[in-house]
Amino acid sequence: MAAWLNLVAQSVDSYAADDWLSLCPDIDEGEIYRDWFIWYDAEVAQEWEAYDPLTNQRYVHPNLAILKAQVDEVERKRSSVGAAA
Numbered sequence: 001m002a003a004w005l006n007l008v009a010q011s012v013d014s015y016a017a018d019d020w021l022s023l024c025p026d027i028d029e030g031e032i033y034r035d036w037f038i039w040y041d042a043e044v045a046q047e048w049e050a051y052d053p054l055t056n057q058r059y060v061h062p063n064l065a066i067l068k069a070q071v072d073e074v075e076r077k078r079s080s081v082g083a084a085a
Helices: 002-013 017-023 064-084
Strands: 027-033 036-041 047-052 057-061
Touching: 036 064, 047 064, 057 064
Parallel strands: none
Antiparallel strands: 027 036, 036 047, 047 057
């Protein structure tokens, strides 16, 4: 059993973009935006969710454009901090 879990974990490490959708049957739509995974949760929340891979945080909003604007703001702040350093 442990060997099988290790094999699955290794293959998941190489997943990108829509590869994640097959692991989450409740995700109807998804995309990669600025290295964030964004998906629509139609079954539970009926909202768009964005996952920040750097902080492991999740952002949620019913409007995709507003959620992407939130992602843009986080990335803008990161780039300004990086430029100041």
